[in-house]
Amino acid sequence: MLPGIRSAFFEGGFRLKPFRTCRTGRPRTTDGRRPPSACTVPAHSTSQHVHVDGLPRAGRIVCSLVLIACLAMPLSAFADDTTTADASSTANAADGITATTADTATVDVSDNLDSAIEQNASFGISDFTRLNKGTNKTYDDTYYGYRYAMVGVDAFAVIVANGYAVVYVPPATLDELGISLSDSATQQTLIDTLVGIDSAAAHGGQTLADLDPTYYFTSSPSYVVGDYTYAFNVEVEEGYYYATVTLAGSDDGSGGGLYAESGNLTTASGTTIATKATGIGALQEFFSTLDWRPLWVSLRTTGVAIVFVFILGLLAAWATIKVNSRLKDILDTVFTIPMVLPPTVCGFLLLLLFGNSTGVGRWLIAHGINLVFTWPAAVIACTVVAFPLMYRTTRGAFESLDETMLDAARTLGWSEGKVFTRLMLPMAWPSIAAGTVLAFARAMGEFGATLFFAGNYAGVTQTIPIAIYFDWMGGQTDAAIFWVVVVILISFLVILFINIYSSHTQRYRMGGNVESDR
Amino acid sequence: MKQRTRSVLITCVFAAALAGVLALAGCSSSSNQNDNSTNTNDAVSSEPAVQLQVFAANSLEKALPEVQALYTQQHPNVTFADTQFQASGTLTSKLKSGASADLLITASSSSMDTAVSDGTVDQTTRTDMFNNDLVICTSSTDDVTITSLADLATDKVTSIAIGDPNTVPAGSYAVQALQSAGLCTSTTDSSGKISVTWDASIADKINAGADSVGTVASYVQSGTCQVGFVYTSDIFRYDGIQVAYTTAADSHKTIKYPGAVCTTATNAAQAADFMDFCLTDPDAAAIFQKYGFELA
Numbered sequence: 001m002l003p004g005i006r007s008a009f010f011e012g013g014f015r016l017k018p019f020r021t022c023r024t025g026r027p028r029t030t031d032g033r034r035p036p037s038a039c040t041v042p043a044h045s046t047s048q049h050v051h052v053d054g055l056p057r058a059g060r061i062v063c064s065l066v067l068i069a070c071l072a073m074p075l076s077a078f079a080d081d082t083t084t085a086d087a088s089s090t091a092n093a094a095d096g097i098t099a100t101t102a103d104t105a106t107v108d109v110s111d112n113l114d115s116a117i118e119q120n121a122s123f124g125i126s127d128f129t130r131l132n133k134g135t136n137k138t139y140d141d142t143y144y145g146y147r148y149a150m151v152g153v154d155a156f157a158v159i160v161a162n163g164y165a166v167v168y169v170p171p172a173t174l175d176e177l178g179i180s181l182s183d184s185a186t187q188q189t190l191i192d193t194l195v196g197i198d199s200a201a202a203h204g205g206q207t208l209a210d211l212d213p214t215y216y217f218t219s220s221p222s223y224v225v226g227d228y229t230y231a232f233n234v235e236v237e238e239g240y241y242y243a244t245v246t247l248a249g250s251d252d253g254s255g256g257g258l259y260a261e262s263g264n265l266t267t268a269s270g271t272t273i274a275t276k277a278t279g280i281g282a283l284q285e286f287f288s289t290l291d292w293r294p295l296w297v298s299l300r301t302t303g304v305a306i307v308f309v310f311i312l313g314l315l316a317a318w319a320t321i322k323v324n325s326r327l328k329d330i331l332d333t334v335f336t337i338p339m340v341l342p343p344t345v346c347g348f349l350l351l352l353l354f355g356n357s358t359g360v361g362r363w364l365i366a367h368g369i370n371l372v373f374t375w376p377a378a379v380i381a382c383t384v385v386a387f388p389l390m391y392r393t394t395r396g397a398f399e400s401l402d403e404t405m406l407d408a409a410r411t412l413g414w415s416e417g418k419v420f421t422r423l424m425l426p427m428a429w430p431s432i433a434a435g436t437v438l439a440f441a442r443a444m445g446e447f448g449a450t451l452f453f454a455g456n457y458a459g460v461t462q463t464i465p466i467a468i469y470f471d472w473m474g475g476q477t478d479a480a481i482f483w484v485v486v487v488i489l490i491s492f493l494v495i496l497f498i499n500i501y502s503s504h505t506q507r508y509r510m511g512g513n514v515e516s517d518r
Numbered sequence: 519m520k521q522r523t524r525s526v527l528i529t530c531v532f533a534a535a536l537a538g539v540l541a542l543a544g545c546s547s548s549s550n551q552n553d554n555s556t557n558t559n560d561a562v563s564s565e566p567a568v569q570l571q572v573f574a575a576n577s578l579e580k581a582l583p584e585v586q587a588l589y590t591q592q593h594p595n596v597t598f599a600d601t602q603f604q605a606s607g608t609l610t611s612k613l614k615s616g617a618s619a620d621l622l623i624t625a626s627s628s629s630m631d632t633a634v635s636d637g638t639v640d641q642t643t644r645t646d647m648f649n650n651d652l653v654i655c656t657s658s659t660d661d662v663t664i665t666s667l668a669d670l671a672t673d674k675v676t677s678i679a680i681g682d683p684n685t686v687p688a689g690s691y692a693v694q695a696l697q698s699a700g701l702c703t704s705t706t707d708s709s710g711k712i713s714v715t716w717d718a719s720i721a722d723k724i725n726a727g728a729d730s731v732g733t734v735a736s737y738v739q740s741g742t743c744q745v746g747f748v749y750t751s752d753i754f755r756y757d758g759i760q761v762a763y764t765t766a767a768d769s770h771k772t773i774k775y776p777g778a779v780c781t782t783a784t785n786a787a788q789a790a791d792f793m794d795f796c797l798t799d800p801d802a803a804a805i806f807q808k809y810g811f812e813l814a
Contacts, residue, residue: 132754132810135803149804204658204753204760205810240800254812356616365616372616455617458600473732474579474603475739475756 107196111276116197117268121189123177124271127151128263130201134245136252139236145229145244146253147236148260157232157243158194158261160206165213166223167194168232168243173265174219181217191215198261206258228256290479293459294467295486301375301450301463302443305382309439312383313390314432318420320391321398332395339388346384347452350377354453378454378461386443393435397428430505434498441494445487568785570792571599571618575625575687575775576730577650577748579603580755581809582623585802589795596788605730606630607685613638613780620789623647623777625731625749626687630776632710639778643790647797648775649812651750652691654763655738664745664763667699671719679725679734679743683712687773688731692747694770696720735759749773751810774814 109116117124134148150157156169167190169181179186191208198208216225223230231244243260245253277285320331338346354371355361364370371377401424409419425432447465454461456470464483471480574582586598602609602617606624610633613619622639624630627646633639654664662674670678681689683704693714696702704714716724725743728734734746735756745762753761777796779789796802803813 129804129808131804131807132750133807133812135807135813137797137803137813149800149807204655204756204758205750206761237800351615357614361616370616373612455612456602456604460600462600473730473736475732475736 107193108273109197109200110272110274112274113197113201115263115266115271115273116193116200117271117273118189118193118196121193122268123179123189123265124268124273125156125193125197125263126266126271127155128197128201128261130198131260131262132205134254134257134260136254143251144234144236144242145231145246146257147234147242147244148257148262150233150241150243150262151264153233153235153241155241155262155264159230159243159245159257160208160211160213160259160261161225161228161245161256162258163211163213164216164225165208165211166216166218166225166230168218168221168223168230169265170233171219177265177267181219187215187217190217194261201261211258225256228253230256286478286482290482291458291467294462294464294483297378297459297461298444298463298465301378301382301461302440305379305386305443306436306440308379308383309386309390309443310436313387313394313435313439314425316387316391317394317398318424320395335391336388338384339392343381343385343446343448343450344452347381347449350381350384350449350453372453373455373457373461375454375460378450378463381449381453382443382446385446385449386439389442390435390439393438394428394432397431397435398424401427430502434502437494437498441491444490565593565595567595567597568788569597569599570620570785570789572601572621572623572789572792573609573613573617573619573780574601574603574621574623575606575609576603576732577625577688577751577755578623578775578811579732581751581806581811584805585796586792588799588801588805589792596792603730603732605681605686607632607682607687608729610636610638611685613782618782618784619780620783620785621777621793622780623775624687625650625773625775626690627771627774627776628690629687630778633778637781639780640783640786641778643779643793644776645778645793645797646774646814647777647793648806649814650773650775650810651767652688652695652747652765652770652773653750653753653761654745654765655735655748655753655759656745656762657738657741658758658760660744660762662744662762666763667695667701667765667769669763670696670699670723670745671701671717675745676723677725677743677745678720678723679728679737679746681728681731681734681747682726683714686728686731686734688734688747688749689726689728691770691773693726695747695765698769732756749810754808754810775811 107116107118114128115124115126116128129149129151131148134146136143136146138144148157148159154170154173156167156173158168159166169190174181181187195208216223218232221232221234223232227247229246229248231246234242234244236242243262245256247253247256276282316331316335320328320335323331351372352358353360354364354369354377356365356372361372371380406419406423409423410416414422444463445465446463447469450461450463451466451469456462456466458467462470464487468480468483468487471477471483572582572586582601582603586601590597602612602619604612606626606629609622609624610629613622613633614636622630622633624633630639630644634641634644654670656662656664664670664675669675680692681687683689683693690712693702693704693712697704701717701720702714703717704712706712714726725737728737728746731748731752734743735748735752737743738746738748739756739758746759747765748759750761750764753759777793779786779793783789796806797813806813
């Protein structure tokens, strides 16, 4: 799963690069690898320029369309607004007060599942809550039964059990609303409203609609069904009221309740139904609730990592071309290997190096360097993984420089440092810039090593790629899709930048020739 | 000459950009370092401000943050660092490999046993916090009826997701339940590693690699797998999944969520207070009940 996401989203930028270099006509080297500097080195065939300019433009348009489609996706996620639920219920006649008529009614349920009202009904439900579990826990060493919290002293409560449901409405509420629990129309309205809001609030759990229980209505604080005694408005702790289930002679009443619901019955005018925001409103709500920290963490981590990558990559490339060929092979392998190793291996090695499971790690921790699962760890992970891209691109550029020109500078008495800063750097600059941008993109997409070594701490080490995985895993698919779009956009801009910059440099360098060819 | 001017210009732009990023990092990294950071609350309380780092079982991902928000409301001096909601086995491994935390809540007694034997938690503070049930979930749009575990072996079930039994407690409970129904056999070696041999009737349907119980729920939600073994509480924190079958309580070990203060805790007393709050506060209890956690 993890490598799948990573490679699909974050390595795209790198894979596109050879594709681009094909068009510029840069020949492959003998080992099959495209010279890393291919993007920015003048093309050998000037006649291909027409194609180079034409094709990417079409490609850019296609990419833009894809991106626009992607951007529209979060919108579609908000499209299904189902604020009304059809509630049809039948209740069988049995002992006690039960509803006997079947009725199909339309119940409006608030988007926040707080309130519901049946059309044309005189009362509705407010402050609704569904408790999927109760507790047998004692309070001050007193056992009260299997208890479910009620929302207040005047609240109604429903305890749903196997085959039946006990509905309690306090007498004060009935008086206030001017309704009677023995009135069958009131019962039906109450059932319809309950079934409507219960279906919306069940969230995949059992529903009254499916269980189709027999409803017992009561306004007395205690009600007996079979072996179970149901008590309501039990003040266990000052100010906190519970609906309880007790089984005579037992300290476990949980068998008498599947789940419970509570809320306040309010007049029709006092029941406010919040409707779900749609379109722009939904989008605004999405963005106002979105956790933006992954973006800042990504930028911060990558921004610092790229400084190290830039400096280390340049120095490593310079050092490598200076040494003799055998040492060069070994150095090159060491510098390139993080690109070939799975990021999890890099992460694991870093964890072993700095964690307290090895001697080195313990020594470091004893000396105050405890990096595991901290932000510096994320920077180190990014640096290690992105370094080879910078190094290889830069080395390729240095090697393609005209050695005689460098020698000429040396004969003029330039020091190696001056040759490096005044000659090599400016001449290889387009490649260095491209390498930096590529390394930046790679660091931005880093997942495996970061997760391994720095963990997933929101606002500290949770970068966008990590946020995508954990948002998806946590059921926040919309947020995951949003970050995917952000990553695609960033990758798109990175590649676009390299393409434009390199073709610009090429045109600039070849300016005279192209004119004369035409 | 022109080229050199350009190069210098570009270098300057890059340098400026990098400097900007560094400044940004410098400003914000200090405030983001977890632990010991003194959060300046305008609290009237004279108690020192502390930030608790909680490691909690993945299934608590929706319920616990609400309780934490409630706790911060009542105790403004206590805030919470980003709580790690991962598989209990992953959390104990992280503690062992040097992660620091104040409080650990796992989804099984055995993972807490591991933490105790690793020496990462203080055994004297260990308390059973919640009970949960193991259920088989399906997508809300799937109307398959499952009346027993044996139904998993029939043609009506095409794929089954369970958590990795070695790190995800819900996965090991699922293995126990399947074993009680004769659908697999499992062995535990001396290091505690569980190896499972699936019965031929379900062997090619099982996906036992999910890295947390939430991943199992996501597999079912997204249709990657048809059914999955999750806790009752997971049904209420994910859209689009429903209970298809509740496993018998005697088909697996009792599902208990023990909590304990970590030995590396920098705020051990406050962590113990928060654990006590979870267990005794009526408003916290209502939140846990809403999400289907039964207080033990």
